[in-house]
Amino acid sequence: MATPSTFIFCSCQYGAQAILKQEILNHWPEFKFAFSRPGFVTFKVPEGFPLKSLPTLDLKSTFTRTSGICLGKVQAQDADELLKQAAELVSQSNLENIKHLHLWQRDTSVPGERQFEPGRKPHTDALANQLADLLQPSGVTDKLTVNKIARPDEKILDIILVEDNQWWIGWHQATTTPRCWPGGVYSIVLPEHIVSRAYLKMEEAIQWSRLPMKSGDLVAEIGSSPGGSCQALLKRRLNVLGIDPAQMHESLLEIPEFTHIRKKVADMKRSDFSEVKWLMSDSNVAPNYTLDSVEHIVTSPKANIRGMLLTLKMIKWELAADLPAYLDRIRSWGYQYIRTRQLAFNRQEICVAVMKSRGKRKAKR
Numbered sequence: 001m002a003t004p005s006t007f008i009f010c011s012c013q014y015g016a017q018a019i020l021k022q023e024i025l026n027h028w029p030e031f032k033f034a035f036s037r038p039g040f041v042t043f044k045v046p047e048g049f050p051l052k053s054l055p056t057l058d059l060k061s062t063f064t065r066t067s068g069i070c071l072g073k074v075q076a077q078d079a080d081e082l083l084k085q086a087a088e089l090v091s092q093s094n095l096e097n098i099k100h101l102h103l104w105q106r107d108t109s110v111p112g113e114r115q116f117e118p119g120r121k122p123h124t125d126a127l128a129n130q131l132a133d134l135l136q137p138s139g140v141t142d143k144l145t146v147n148k149i150a151r152p153d154e155k156i157l158d159i160i161l162v163e164d165n166q167w168w169i170g171w172h173q174a175t176t177t178p179r180c181w182p183g184g185v186y187s188i189v190l191p192e193h194i195v196s197r198a199y200l201k202m203e204e205a206i207q208w209s210r211l212p213m214k215s216g217d218l219v220a221e222i223g224s225s226p227g228g229s230c231q232a233l234l235k236r237r238l239n240v241l242g243i244d245p246a247q248m249h250e251s252l253l254e255i256p257e258f259t260h261i262r263k264k265v266a267d268m269k270r271s272d273f274s275e276v277k278w279l280m281s282d283s284n285v286a287p288n289y290t291l292d293s294v295e296h297i298v299t300s301p302k303a304n305i306r307g308m309l310l311t312l313k314m315i316k317w318e319l320a321a322d323l324p325a326y327l328d329r330i331r332s333w334g335y336q337y338i339r340t341r342q343l344a345f346n347r348q349e350i351c352v353a354v355m356k357s358r359g360k361r362k363a364k365r
């Protein structure tokens with residue numbers, strides 16, 4: 001009997017599937033593009049590929065939020081039937097040592113549009129609980145933990161709501177911080193007093209990068225208005241310099257740990273950054289302009305910047321092809337530890353986390 005083919009799935013931002021496909025096929029030309037929908041892409045793994053390496057394989061992908069090994073899909077018109085079929089498929093799959101169930105929906109819109117934000121939703125949590133109840137008495141699994149952050153290396157059953165009537169089923173191992181999160185998304189609810197959704201990006205960037213910022217450290221953000229990301233930094237008791245010719249929200253101006261420098265970054269002196277330990281950039285300009293500004297600061301003999309979180313705006317998706325050149329440029333400034341990710345709360349942009357020395361990153365949550 002022929003061995004069944006193996007497929008992997010990758011989730012990404014709604015609309016990023018074409019760039020994700022390109023990125024994966026550049027790194028893994030032997031993989032074959034298969035089924036996809038906005039925010040969800042699958043690939044066929046070639047015969048002869050070392051399947052044992054798949055659960056811990058680093059896809060080297062900026063645009064993949066999370067990924068895993070497909071077990072199959074189920075189709076039906078109502079949720080009860082989908083749950084029943086999903087439980088059957090899981091019971092036939094010989095899964096071992098699965099601790100978690102992550103049941104999530106592919107994104108239905110671009111983050112920040114039509115009031116959509118990625119992350120856990122009450123209806124997916126409710127379905128996940130129903131499925132966990134169905135799986136347990138059948139002895140297929142011990143009671144699975146539902147839609148919680150996994151611990152490093154734990155194994156996770158994924159149920160992905162690709163369409164209302166079509167769910168994909170797979171599993172993965174929590175080999176990286178975002179792979180511990182349901183659907184690769186660090187769920188954040190926007191608190192009421194927050195002045196812009198950039199708060200979400202900064203929260204996620206900090207959770208993902210685990211830069212070892214300590215309370216009292218001085219952080220500068222280029223492109224800080226109106227101030228959501230500064231709020232995420234101030235919450236951590238950091239001292240923050242917000243650099244932006246535009247107005248900050250008035251609530252930030254009352255905070256003693258916050259200073260607004262109402263200028264374009266090019267109008268600042270390099271020595272203004274001599275006490276800055278961490279540099280953030282979120283200007284709405286093309287990546288090369290962002291890198292010009294950052295280069296000017298970090299290459300100053302007086303600068304002592306340990307790490308950075310840079311948002312690179314993909315003003316057009318084609319700029320993703322220039323990513324290796326952007327990273328080479330950052331390395332040339334003496335920063336060797338660089339990771340890239342399209343954060344779930346990013347829009348058409350990516351986040352680059354940069355550290356001068358490996359140091360100790362913050363513990364995983």
Ligand SMILES: C[S@@+](CC[C@H](N)C(=O)[O-])C[C@H]1O[C@@H](n2cnc3c(N)ncnc32)[C@H](O)[C@@H]1O
Nearest residue numbers: 196198223224225226227228229264265283284
């Ligand atoms: C996406 S918004 C930043 C959002 C902000 N991080 C927040 O948390 O609300 C981009 C900002 O970049 C600023 N900007 C553009 N060019 C800049 C420059 N050369 N120097 C400083 N800020 C700049 C714009 O004024 C704009 O407020």
